[in-house]
Amino acid sequence: MDLENEYVHDVYRRLAAHCSNGAVGGDSHSSRANPKMWPNVRKFMERLPKGSVVLDVGCGHAKYSPQEGFVVGFDMCADVLCQCAKKPHFDGILADALRIPVRSSSVDAALCVSVLHHLSSVDRRKAAIEEIARCLRPRAQVMFYVWAFEQPNGQFSGQDLLVPWYLHELSKNGKPPLVRFHKDSTREQRIISNSIPVKVNNGRADGSFSPLNTVSLWIDNVFSKLWSPQKQAPKPPPPAVPTYIKKLQRTETIVSGIRQFSPALSRRLASLFCSVEEQLATELSEKIVNEAVTEALSTLQEVTFYRYYHVFRKGELEQLISAVPNLRIISSNYDNANWCVVTEKIPSSFTPVPCKIRI
Numbered sequence: 001m002d003l004e005n006e007y008v009h010d011v012y013r014r015l016a017a018h019c020s021n022g023a024v025g026g027d028s029h030s031s032r033a034n035p036k037m038w039p040n041v042r043k044f045m046e047r048l049p050k051g052s053v054v055l056d057v058g059c060g061h062a063k064y065s066p067q068e069g070f071v072v073g074f075d076m077c078a079d080v081l082c083q084c085a086k087k088p089h090f091d092g093i094l095a096d097a098l099r100i101p102v103r104s105s106s107v108d109a110a111l112c113v114s115v116l117h118h119l120s121s122v123d124r125r126k127a128a129i130e131e132i133a134r135c136l137r138p139r140a141q142v143m144f145y146v147w148a149f150e151q152p153n154g155q156f157s158g159q160d161l162l163v164p165w166y167l168h169e170l171s172k173n174g175k176p177p178l179v180r181f182h183k184d185s186t187r188e189q190r191i192i193s194n195s196i197p198v199k200v201n202n203g204r205a206d207g208s209f210s211p212l213n214t215v216s217l218w219i220d221n222v223f224s225k226l227w228s229p230q231k232q233a234p235k236p237p238p239p240a241v242p243t244y245i246k247k248l249q250r251t252e253t254i255v256s257g258i259r260q261f262s263p264a265l266s267r268r269l270a271s272l273f274c275s276v277e278e279q280l281a282t283e284l285s286e287k288i289v290n291e292a293v294t295e296a297l298s299t300l301q302e303v304t305f306y307r308y309y310h311v312f313r314k315g316e317l318e319q320l321i322s323a324v325p326n327l328r329i330i331s332s333n334y335d336n337a338n339w340c341v342v343t344e345k346i347p348s349s350f351t352p353v354p355c356k357i358r359i
Contacts, residue, residue, distance in 0.1 A: 045064060117310050157197045
């Protein structure tokens with residue numbers, strides 16, 4: 001969860017203001033402005049009966065909506081939900097994909113677009129699918145989109161990655177960015193080649209590593225212990241959000257030391273030196289200044305954020321869905337560097353039939 005909190009939730013909160021047009025979706029074109037609905041998603045929504053209630057898990061800026069229906073959207077980013085609160089036929093709720101506050105068997109369809117690949121373990125990805133299935137009525141369908149390992153414009157160095165997002169490549173007030181960037185490569189190629197593979201352990205990133213498979217990683221560990229006992233530890237992954245302003249040195253050293261162990265106690269002790277309101281105002285001011293400096297520097301130098309992804313290999317999403325007993329796969333295809341799978345909730349007396357995978 002530490003990995004998701006830092007490299008997913010915190011990053012999307014910071015990028016929400018830049019991407020009200022949908023420029024920070026989770027798909028392979030997440031670094032370019034693309035407010036339009038994906039063709040497959042549009043067709044899926046158009047097929048829904050009139051008056052359908054659709055569950056949009058990880059709704060973002062709520063760009064998906066049926067022609068005559070209602071969307072209940074869930075997202076963990078309050079900053080994003082605030083920007084789409086007034087959209088018609090849409091109700092946004094701050095909630096976790098693993099704990100959806102919806103009654104069981106109550107919705108007519110669901111979307112899970114660019115969400116599963118941000119979850120840091122197989123168990124959490126499966127739990128999210130099970131939670132979505134719980135909310136569906138019998139025979140209701142859900143569409144999943146995840147970023148594919150198989151890319152047309154490059155080759156990933158692993159499946160668990162910290163993927164760069166270039167703030168300095170955004171246009172400023174409709175004008176091209178001031179920072180010149182790699183003119184001889186596409187944006188997708190730069191994103192893929194500069195993604196950092198990480199080893200995920202209990203929801204945490206242990207650091208970057210170079211071996212591409214488990215065997216080579218094991219061999220590397222054995223040789224390093226036999227011949228290089230003093231080998232340096234792997235470098236920690238880069239911070240998800242760059243920091244340019246150092247924290248101010250405070251005179252309340254006792255409070256600063258206790259803060260990391262008990263935030264509540266540190267605030268009470270701080271009240272002996274200054275009012276709670278003054279302390280909160282100072283902390284908020286430092287946060288705002290740091291964010292403002294980061295955005296200002298994006299016009300003068302390269303500023304890169306990192307988001308966590310698990311990119312799915314061919315058949316991996318289907319295998320994960322097949323482990324959920326009350327879902328059957330309707331269709332599966334490769335769409336614009338993403339895997340798209342449509343499933344249906346099985347009535348209790350239904351025998352599933354295998355589907356054909358199209359590429």
